[in-house]
Amino acid sequence: MLLHIVARGKIARSPEGELLGRYQKRLAWPFRITELPETGGRVPDPQTPCRTVLLDERGTDISSEKLTELLERWRDDGIRECRFVLGAADGHSDEERHGADLLLAFGKATWPHLLVRAMLAEQLYRATTIIAGHPYHRSG
Numbered sequence: 001m002l003l004h005i006v007a008r009g010k011i012a013r014s015p016e017g018e019l020l021g022r023y024q025k026r027l028a029w030p031f032r033i034t035e036l037p038e039t040g041g042r043v044p045d046p047q048t049p050c051r052t053v054l055l056d057e058r059g060t061d062i063s064s065e066k067l068t069e070l071l072e073r074w075r076d077d078g079i080r081e082c083r084f085v086l087g088a089a090d091g092h093s094d095e096e097r098h099g100a101d102l103l104l105a106f107g108k109a110t111w112p113h114l115l116v117r118a119m120l121a122e123q124l125y126r127a128t129t130i131i132a133g134h135p136y137h138r139s140g
Helices: 015-026 064-076 094-099 113-132
Strands: 002-008 031-036 050-060 081-086 102-104
Touching: 002 113, 015 031, 015 113, 031 113, 050 094, 064 113, 081 113
Parallel strands: 002 031, 002 081, 050 081, 050 102
Antiparallel strands: none
16 A cells, blocks of 8 residues: 655755655655645545545544554555645645545644654554564554
8 A cells, every 4th residue: 555645845855854764765665755835736636545644633643553553454455545644834624624534633732744744754654564563663
């Protein structure tokens, strides 16, 4: 299953970009990042069965294990792509929220968008290592 981050703005050369790149290189699953302009531009329509996860401050704060379970179930159900969409500074529209399969929050704090990309890539890497039985994730 393709793990696809769709975000507004360019990450360019930055510490956050380097961290994102580190996890991107480690991921064994197919992975893509699509950067949209700050305003305008649209998320391309999926060409295969897809799930959409919006990163949203009103979303559910779930554990790494729960995210892993969702990704594994979607993959096993034949979903070919999972999109993680980071909105603009004003967030997502009500229509976008309504159409999403999951609203995901990284806690109650507000995080910089560039940092969220790196945090998300780490969580996707963590989830795929849990599925593979790799010792990267050492919980409980």
